[in-house]
Amino acid sequence: MSHRMEIGRPERSHDDQCKVLESSVAHLVFLLSRSIKKRSLPRASTAPLPLLPPPPPLWSLATSLSIAQVAAASIAMAVQPSMETQAPGNSSPPKDGRSAEEKAVEDWLPINASRNAKWWYSAFHNVTAMVGAGVLGLPYAMSELGWGAGIAVLVLSWVITLYTLWQMVEMHEMVPGRRFDRYHELGQYAFGEKLGLWIVVPQQLIVEVGVNIVYMVTGGTSLKKFHDTVCEDCKSIKLTYFIMIFASVHFVLSQLPNFNSISGVSLAAAVMSLSYSTIAWGASVDKGKLEDVDYSLRATTTPGKVFGFLGALGTVAFAYAGHNVVLEIQATIPSTPEKPSKKPMWRGVVVAYIVVAVCYFPVSLVGYWAFGNRVDSDILITLSRPKWLIALANLMVVIHVIGSYQIYAMPVFDMIETVLVKRLKFPPGLTLRLIARTVYVAFTMFIAITFPFFDGLLSFFGGFAFAPTTYFLPCIMWLAIYKPKRFGLSWFTNWICIVLGVLLMVLAPIGGLRNIILNAKTYKFYQ
Missing domain, CATH: 1.20.1740.10 (Amino acid/polyamine transporter I)
Incomplete structure (x- = not known):
């Protein structure tokens, strides 16, 4: 009883905490994917965004913060090669957007x-x-x-x-x-x-x-x-x-x-x-x-x-x-x-x-x-x-x-x-x-x-x-x-x-x- 008064929330079972964690990670993955798309695409998509469940309450995120940080770090490491491939500044073509063939032609001109x-x-x-x-x-x-x-x-x-x-x-x-x-x-x-x-x-x-x-x-x-x-x-x-x-x-x-x-x-x-x-x-x-x-x-x-x-x-x-x-x-x-x-x-x-x-x-x-x-x-x-x-x-x-x-x-x-x-x-x-x-x-x-x-x-x-x-x-x-x-x-x-x-x-x-x-x-x- 004193524990419930200290934390300010009701006691939850292990299954409830797992569901909260899954919802938190899913929402975090969605936010990261949107960020990646904005960086990799030249223009923002005009398609309507998919509907997701609302984010969990702040107290639920607080409970699973350490686990979510680990998951986010793993996701970031997994998508980093994709970001490097798609981002114009880090791709193999020159930074000005020209392909290697176009640059070769430019360098050939007098x-x-x-x-x-x-x-x-x-x-x-x-x-x-x-x-x-x-x-x-x-x-x-x-x-x-x-x-x-x-x-x-x-x-x-x-x-x-x-x-x-x-x-x-x-x-x-x-x-x-x-x-x-x-x-x-x-x-x-x-x-x-x-x-x-x-x-x-x-x-x-x-x-x-x-x-x-x-x-x-x-x-x-x-x-x-x-x-x-x-x-x-x-x-x-x-x-x-x-x-x-x-x-x-x-x-x-x-x-x-x-x-x-x-x-x-x-x-x-x-x-x-x-x-x-x-x-x-x-x-x-x-x-x-x-x-x-x-x-x-x-x-x-x-x-x-x-x-x-x-x-x-x-x-x-x-x-x-x-x-x-x-x-x-x-x-x-x-x-x-x-x-x-x-x-x-x-x-x-x-x-x-x-x-x-x-x-x-x-x-x-x-x-x-x-x-x-x-x-x-x-x-x-x-x-x-x-x-x-x-x-x-x-x-x-x-x-x-x-x-x-x-x-x-x-x-x-x-x-x-x-x-x-x-x-x-x-x-x-x-x-x-x-x-x-x-x-x-x-x-x-x-x-x-x-x-x-x-x-x-x-x-x-x-x-x-x-x-x-x-x-x-x-x-x-x-x-x-x-x-x-x-x-x-x-x-x-x-x-x-x-x-x-x-x-x-x-x-x-x-x-x-x-x-x-x-x-x-x-x-x-x-x-």
């Missing part, structure tokens, strides 16, 4: 294949991407702009593009644990999966394919100039054949799998760009200013001056084209939370932009100072002595644009192979790479042979595609993602870049298209 680059890789990759055919046309652009407008456009373009390039580097891994390895991936994050793809991919393809076409023309033209300089008495060979010779090199080099595999080619190209730029302005100084040099605008009519001005804007825009491959270059640099890739990448970008300034400004200003409005669209054509130096410079241009072609072709290869492997389910391998890349090189060669108008191509592609991807698209992404304070410094800076970039995109292609039409009137195709 952009993701290697992530062990150093900061100086980004330096010479960016120099190779930036300094190229554009620098040779800058004195010609100066002759269309004049001293004041020409210097202003050059300086403003250098500052704006350095700022937008910094934005791209910062946004590469702004989301913890994720890297935007491709330009269109960043666009999809900023604008949405479908809209971002349609905004970025067409423009990026126009830029990269356009650059490859222009570099086909540049390589063939410089190769022809080299031949004509070293062998004046030789029979003249058509430009078409030199473009084909230049393309034959790319049929081989295009089989290199990724960015790091072309690092040697890119380094040689970067050295060549600095070398032939120095030769261009050095030879101009040696030649001296023409006696009757004229610094007035090249065109004599008002429409000619207007169209020439617009075309020159496109030529300058073409000279700052590295943004289209900057994320792909940064993707090759290793990154950890303690040492993010943006630090070595930015160091390389700063070095690259110093080299850009050393190349662009002397060539532009000295070339225009020496020849005025009589400078050719390629300043090396204007220079005629000393012959050995001009021949060497043209050969350097050929080597440089070989590397530049590969830098701009690699993201295109990545897009093509992604579609073939992921969408069309072609097996990845050497055969796929050989066929796809060979067809692409042949396509750019064919277009270059068909439209070898160097200055017109610079202006048209520079304004139509380079202006968006270089001057204002990074700013729009920055505003969409970071949402800076309205009317603040960042907000104003980005909107100024957007307005100038849109004007450049609208106006510059007009002049370039006019030059193409004028050249096409006197050009005989495939002759």
Whole structure:
């Protein structure tokens, strides 16, 4: 009797206690199974829960607590392998949800294949991407702009593009644990999966394919100039054949799998760009200013001056084209939370932009100072002595644009192979790479042979595609993602870049298209 008063409950038989224990354990198993299902399934089930007997009173659980704990521990140990198998974080596939096969495909693609680059890789990759055919046309652009407008456009373009390039580097891994390895991936994050793809991919393809076409023309033209300089008495060979010779090199080099595999080619190209730029302005100084040099605008009519001005804007825009491959270059640099890739990448970008300034400004200003409005669209054509130096410079241009072609072709290869492997389910391998890349090189060669108008191509592609991807698209992404304070410094800076970039995109292609039409009137195709 005293025992019943102490505990506060009636005496129960052994059978009653067993029934209470069974009910407690059954309820505990039910709770554990629900917890396991919630952890193992991606979404909670919408099916109605089964009805169970109500849980036993608290005093009954207290009586059988020690036995229930032992049972719960046994159940947990029994279901642990199942939890480890079903939980996404502990399963054999990668933590991002991709299967082993999908990860293998990603690692095979050119952009993701290697992530062990150093900061100086980004330096010479960016120099190779930036300094190229554009620098040779800058004195010609100066002759269309004049001293004041020409210097202003050059300086403003250098500052704006350095700022937008910094934005791209910062946004590469702004989301913890994720890297935007491709330009269109960043666009999809900023604008949405479908809209971002349609905004970025067409423009990026126009830029990269356009650059490859222009570099086909540049390589063939410089190769022809080299031949004509070293062998004046030789029979003249058509430009078409030199473009084909230049393309034959790319049929081989295009089989290199990724960015790091072309690092040697890119380094040689970067050295060549600095070398032939120095030769261009050095030879101009040696030649001296023409006696009757004229610094007035090249065109004599008002429409000619207007169209020439617009075309020159496109030529300058073409000279700052590295943004289209900057994320792909940064993707090759290793990154950890303690040492993010943006630090070595930015160091390389700063070095690259110093080299850009050393190349662009002397060539532009000295070339225009020496020849005025009589400078050719390629300043090396204007220079005629000393012959050995001009021949060497043209050969350097050929080597440089070989590397530049590969830098701009690699993201295109990545897009093509992604579609073939992921969408069309072609097996990845050497055969796929050989066929796809060979067809692409042949396509750019064919277009270059068909439209070898160097200055017109610079202006048209520079304004139509380079202006968006270089001057204002990074700013729009920055505003969409970071949402800076309205009317603040960042907000104003980005909107100024957007307005100038849109004007450049609208106006510059007009002049370039006019030059193409004028050249096409006197050009005989495939002759």
